[in-house]
Amino acid sequence: MSVPVRISIDAMGGDHGPEVVLAGVAISQARHPDARFVLFGDEPRLTKILAARPALAAVSRVVHTEVVVGMDDKPSQALRNGRYKSTMWRCIDAVKTHEADAAVSAGNTGALMAMAKFNLRTMPGIGRPAIAAIWPTLRGESIVLDMGASIGATAQSLVEMAIMGAAMARTIFDIPQPSVGLLNVGVEEIKGVEEVKEAGRILREDEHPDLRYHGFVEGNDIGAGTVDVVVVEGFSGNIALKTAEGTAKQIATYLRAAMGRTWRARIGYLLARDAFKMLREKMDPRRSNGGVFLGLNGVVIKSHGGADAEGFAAAVDLGYDMVRHQLLTRIETSLLSRLPRGDAAGAPEAAEAEGRS
Amino acid sequence: MSVPVRISIDAMGGDHGPEVVLAGVAISQARHPDARFVLFGDEPRLTKILAARPALAAVSRVVHTEVVVGMDDKPSQALRNGRYKSTMWRCIDAVKTHEADAAVSAGNTGALMAMAKFNLRTMPGIGRPAIAAIWPTLRGESIVLDMGASIGATAQSLVEMAIMGAAMARTIFDIPQPSVGLLNVGVEEIKGVEEVKEAGRILREDEHPDLRYHGFVEGNDIGAGTVDVVVVEGFSGNIALKTAEGTAKQIATYLRAAMGRTWRARIGYLLARDAFKMLREKMDPRRSNGGVFLGLNGVVIKSHGGADAEGFAAAVDLGYDMVRHQLLTRIETSLLSRLPRGDAAGAPEAAEAEGRS
Incomplete structure (x- = not known):
């Protein structure tokens, strides 16, 4: 240290x-x-x-x-x-x-x-970088990525994001095997989410020592803290983040208006002001400021x-x-541990060659 | 009546x-x-x-x-x-x-x-149906579509959604020319939003008597009520809706916890309970329950x-x-009014033929 x-x-x-x-x-x-x-x-x-x-x-x-x-x-x-x-x-x-x-x-x-x-x-083995945000949840904090580094994602990039997000979760939350969910919509059998389904299949089959694949999650699971890492392509991720910010602002505005409306409410507000302060701190977007460029x-x-x-x-x-x-070392190690067992002995050179191909 | x-x-x-x-x-x-x-x-x-x-x-x-x-x-x-x-x-x-x-x-x-x-x-002139939701905002209510009827949208379907959403806004909000925004991400020049850009170009150039095209909006604009109608393809729309629901639930949970923590807070809560009731009603998801299938x-x-x-x-x-x-009639009329001026005289038959081609 x-x-x-x-x-x-x-x-x-x-x-x-x-x-x-x-x-x-x-x-x-x-x-x-x-x-x-x-x-x-x-x-x-x-x-x-x-x-x-x-x-x-x-x-x-x-x-x-x-x-x-x-x-x-x-x-x-x-x-x-x-x-x-x-x-x-x-x-x-x-x-x-x-x-x-x-x-x-x-x-x-x-x-x-x-x-x-x-x-x-980009790092060897990573096709595209992603932006990860730390999202306050009912269970603490989660990592959500991609927040808009790129639009649309192949199954392979979603899998890479899962690995990088899990490495980041290990780095800052100190969880040995973070849970990872793929953000999806609840409607079954509609076209266009093939990439998400395929990424789910890969994550389920590729047993990975550094993460626990949870399955699909939906928008409301982010705030609930259902998983440690939420993976989504950048367009939807960016919209989710900003929509959540907008909703928080909207509710804060409602709350202010409601608390100023009557004398009783104003006195109640004064009595409970420590509670409101706690709430404000909890909702303070500054606490979780900072997007991490991964990859x-x-x-x-x-x-x-x-x-x-x-x-x-x-x-x-x-x-x-x-x-x-040591975020970078953790990501590198995770990428290496994904190699087919036969190649794993081939060490960094093999991984790099594969990654760059 | x-x-x-x-x-x-x-x-x-x-x-x-x-x-x-x-x-x-x-x-x-x-x-x-x-x-x-x-x-x-x-x-x-x-x-x-x-x-x-x-x-x-x-x-x-x-x-x-x-x-x-x-x-x-x-x-x-x-x-x-x-x-x-x-x-x-x-x-x-x-x-x-x-x-x-x-x-x-x-x-x-x-x-x-x-x-x-x-x-x-689907109606003549409409390629794909969409699901529209009514979203409570700081300025009242807005319509957001598509909430997941389909995934991914061409520029043309985004334009159709703009027209249908505006017709719905005229139907329930009684605004003669609702403002329409295309949901986008703030990051410029990234690949993959060509459809959104192209839809923006069409909406800007095709002057439309039944709607006012505002331009791009971001996730936080939904809750702010920046426009009457927000158009987005279904995957991101569904995620935005559920993320907002999750965020509202999360804040309600924080608020409850904060208000129960100390005696002062509890007394304050009792005094302000009418205010909290108002807030709860404002945030009540039941008030805006119901997705409208458009198209x-x-x-x-x-x-x-x-x-x-x-x-x-x-x-x-x-x-x-x-x-x-008369939602359906309003949508039909709007679709007709989009015809090139020369064809407009051709009345419904022409529009149908074009729509079905």
């Missing part, structure tokens, strides 16, 4: 500017004294912010970087204008060159994924663009945990 | 048996004295239930039907064993033979859709299988409203 965890930060990403990003890094730094940071952004501005944060300054290095990828830039545009020279690119590149163990950015998702894919490449040769964390300092700190914490608990 | 609305009921569908179904019909009947019912099911059992409900009995006719489609029967199985003779089939068939204006069933969705499609066929030559309403009497009544109400406010 004595080797420091080095995290590179896209200090200019996000809606609120470097003040909020660095305030978030400082919060996370206080929780992880062994973390070190490389901050990419406008040096004069960052240095000024750090002057007021000596504890953070002591463990940070600033790399002056002028180009910033816009929040609305298309991925192709971002790659064209920001490759090699933007804060986002250099933040990812620090992971590639082993100056950092994880990269964290609140910049735009499409650009971040495009740059991360382009620069870090790349490096750890990249995407913070919500609108995250405040607490939210950004959660994303940095997540990056720290992924490194500290 | 003097012509009665005739509704056929699959009295044996659902998880709770005909007692609950008929209790629901009775609730709706009290709200609509001009409704008439045809009840398909076990005659001795239904007659006995009706004996205790004279008001309902006075406007109902029982048709003895023995075969019942199981809640877990696959659609193909249901068609094989239940065609012509099951309560579900005969309930739909009453609409086809014009004995009823709408059919309501709490039976299994896949079987009901298969039978409805097989028996009623068929007849009105079919699917009630949730687990609906209680209040829930089933809401589904019957929905069927009543669809008939009373």
Whole structure:
């Protein structure tokens, strides 16, 4: 545990500017004294912010970087204008060159994924990367992926996601054999879910030491916490996540309105305010801020663009945990343990060759 | 308004048996004295239930039907064993033979859709039927479709859904030109959403008198009520609906736990109990029970299988409203108004011919 965890930060990403990003890094730094940071952004501005944060300054290095990828830039545009020279690119590149163990950015998702894919490449044995979110549930937390790294998924990519999601669950929940469910719809025998069915068949037949395949789950199973890992292709996953966020916001609005309507309700609210505070914390989206890019040769964390300092700190914490608990090694090991037994002795080379074919 | 609305009921569908179904019909009947019912099911059992409900009995006719489609029967199985003779089939068939204006069933969705499609066929100009749900939002209610009638959608089916959904919004919300959004993910330039983009292009270019195309919306826009009609293919739509239900349930559980934790919270809860009651009613899934099958030559309403009497009544109400406010005619008119101007004079025949080609 004595080797420091080095995290590179896209200090200019996000809606609120470097003040909020660095305030978030400082919060996370206080929780992880062994973390070190490389901050990419406008040096004069960052240095000024750090002057007021000596504890953070002591463990940070600033790399002056002028180009910033816009929040609305298309991925192709971002790659064209920001490759090699933007804060986002250099933040990812620090992971590639082993100056950092994880990269964290609140910049735009499409650009971040495009740059991360382009620069870090997918791991041997993984066809496409995925974005995993941590979802608060009635039983604790689950991992849901893909949140929109790509649209549509073959049976093979769903299986890869199951393996990567389970590795992530082992990393952060410390469960030896996480349960995995494939998100599906309840209606039987309708066309178009062949990939999901086929992935289910593969996961059932391929006995896997690192995960327990539960079967199909439906949308309501996510919040119920029926399984540790929920696998779904990115279009539906992204919609599920945002629909859940919208529903939570809607209910919070109803609740506020109801509690302000009469004097009795207002007094009741005051008496129960600790309970409401607990509820608010439980529903606080900042607590679970941070999408993890899985399947790349490096750890990249995407913070919500609108995250405040607490939210950004959660994303940095997540990056720290992924490194500290060896997410990448766990995924690699899991991929290897899937090899047909005869080949398993062939060790990494065989796996790589197979993965890349 | 003097012509009665005739509704056929699959009295044996659902998880709770005909007692609950008929209790629901009775609730709706009290709200609509001009409704008439045809009840398909076990005659001795239904007659006995009706004996205790004279008001309902006075406007109902029982048709003895023995075969019942199981809640877990696959659609193909249901068609094989239940065609012509099951309560579900005969309930739909009453609409086809014009004995009823709408059919309501709490039976299994896949079987009901298969039978409805097989028996009623799709309307001219409609490739595939869709299931529409009424979704409570911060601004009132919206219509979301497709909830899982089919998986994957071409641009053309998304456009058809937009037109049908808008017709339904005009029918029940009484808005002359409902706003329509296509559900999409925020990430730009990723592969696989070509259909959604193409549908957006068609809706933007085809100026349509009966709807206002808003553009893309995301998952959180559903609960916000950004548009009157949200269009999405059935896999994602079904997942969105169930995820929202799961989230609402999750928050209700958190809230209950928080309010029972301390004496202060419990007293606060008692004082604010009217507010909580209002909130519960607002979140009550029974209020918006009922999926409307759109695109068929007849009105079919699917009630949730687990609906209680209040829930089933809401589904019957929905069927009543669809008939009373002429859903089918509105959809037909909308489809006609899409014809290229030169052909519009060609009247229904031309539209039918085009639609069927």
